[in-house]
Amino acid sequence: MKAAILERLLALRAATRACALETILATGAQTLFVADDAALPAHIAAALAADRSALAADGRVFVHVFSPPLRLIVVGAVHIAQPLVAMASLAAFAVTLVDPRRAFAEGDHRFAVTVSTDWPDEALEALAPDARTAVVTLTHDPKLDDPALVVALRSRAFYIGALGSRRTHAARLARLADLGFGETDFARIHGPVGLDIGALSPSEIAVSILAQIIAARRAEPPA
Amino acid sequence: MGDGKLNPTDDPLDLAARWRAAGRGVALATVVSTWGSSPRPVGSQLVADTSGTFAGSVSGGCIEGAVIREAQAAIADGKPRLLEFGVSNEQAWEVGLACGGRVQVYVERLG
Numbered sequence: 001m002k003a004a005i006l007e008r009l010l011a012l013r014a015a016t017r018a019c020a021l022e023t024i025l026a027t028g029a030q031t032l033f034v035a036d037d038a039a040l041p042a043h044i045a046a047a048l049a050a051d052r053s054a055l056a057a058d059g060r061v062f063v064h065v066f067s068p069p070l071r072l073i074v075v076g077a078v079h080i081a082q083p084l085v086a087m088a089s090l091a092a093f094a095v096t097l098v099d100p101r102r103a104f105a106e107g108d109h110r111f112a113v114t115v116s117t118d119w120p121d122e123a124l125e126a127l128a129p130d131a132r133t134a135v136v137t138l139t140h141d142p143k144l145d146d147p148a149l150v151v152a153l154r155s156r157a158f159y160i161g162a163l164g165s166r167r168t169h170a171a172r173l174a175r176l177a178d179l180g181f182g183e184t185d186f187a188r189i190h191g192p193v194g195l196d197i198g199a200l201s202p203s204e205i206a207v208s209i210l211a212q213i214i215a216a217r218r219a220e221p222p223a
Numbered sequence: 224m225g226d227g228k229l230n231p232t233d234d235p236l237d238l239a240a241r242w243r244a245a246g247r248g249v250a251l252a253t254v255v256s257t258w259g260s261s262p263r264p265v266g267s268q269l270v271a272d273t274s275g276t277f278a279g280s281v282s283g284g285c286i287e288g289a290v291i292r293e294a295q296a297a298i299a300d301g302k303p304r305l306l307e308f309g310v311s312n313e314q315a316w317e318v319g320l321a322c323g324g325r326v327q328v329y330v331e332r333l334g
Binding site: 009 | 236237239240243251253255256265266302303305327329331332333334
């Protein structure tokens with residue numbers, strides 16, 4: 001790899017721009033394509049769209065896709081958020097924590113991730129969740145969780161989770177129904193949040209949530 | 224944390240650039256294909272320098288030793304290499320994947 005290509009690749013990655021590096025294996029010749037380039041070759045565009053690095057069928061050309069990290073937006077700088085943002089960071093998610101209650105977001109526990117103290121709907125609109133974004137609400141407080149869920153449901157977020165018991169969740173869905181959301185939307189919300197592993201402590205709940213997010217991302221869609 | 228990387232100082236591509244800037248000979252190894260069960264997905268990378276210092280991984284540790292030797296050879300002669308490892312490989316007695324999968328690893332000098 002030429003040093004100039006590596007430098008450009010690192011610059012694109014730092015700017016969270018998706019790109020694809022094509023290598024002719026026999027010669028080592030390489031071309032770097034940026035996702036928003038006009039007139040991308042079809043096989044490069046397809047690899048970028050699928051977020052999939054692969055060797056061509058003839059085994060001679062390798063296309064290496066470099067996608068920006070998946071994003072996780074956590075609403076609520078509550079106790080569970082502490083292990084969740086730490087674990088998600090370890091799992092290579094770019095994490096943003098949203099909580100307008102400064103005492104939570106900026107209290108004694110300093111979160112080593114991007115923190116927004118904007119109101120959740122404003123924060124989420126600014127963050128613009130896309131198909132590579134997961135959104136989890138943890139506050140239990142409808143004033144904070146609901147506006148975030150509304151923005152998330154109107155986005156293409158690949159995962160939406162809301163902490164709360166079955167009863168809390170039923171009440172939440174009733175409120176969302178009043179706002180015009182329906183069964184298709186409800187089906188997108190994982191609530192009660194997390195895989196059922198019998199989690200009790202904040203760390204265990206964080207594991208169950210992160211595992212569910214990863215399953216949503218990686219699991220094969222049902223046939 | 225929070226920037227989507229486990230630890231920026233351990234990222235193979237960041238390290239490759241830094242090591243080269245420091246005047247070290249550097250090679251990159253990339254998993255380009257896998258069959259069956261294999262510990263690291265396509266696109267996984269390892270960086271190695273002339274002395275064999277390395278970071279990142281292309282397997283669960285089964286083939287790193289052989290890949291680093293080839294990386295050192297690539298730094299020396301500048302030629303890219305396509306390596307294949309698997310239990311059915313003739314090298315299986317020496318280096319193989321305990322999981323029974325196969326991987327192809329591309330090794331190239333950073334120059």
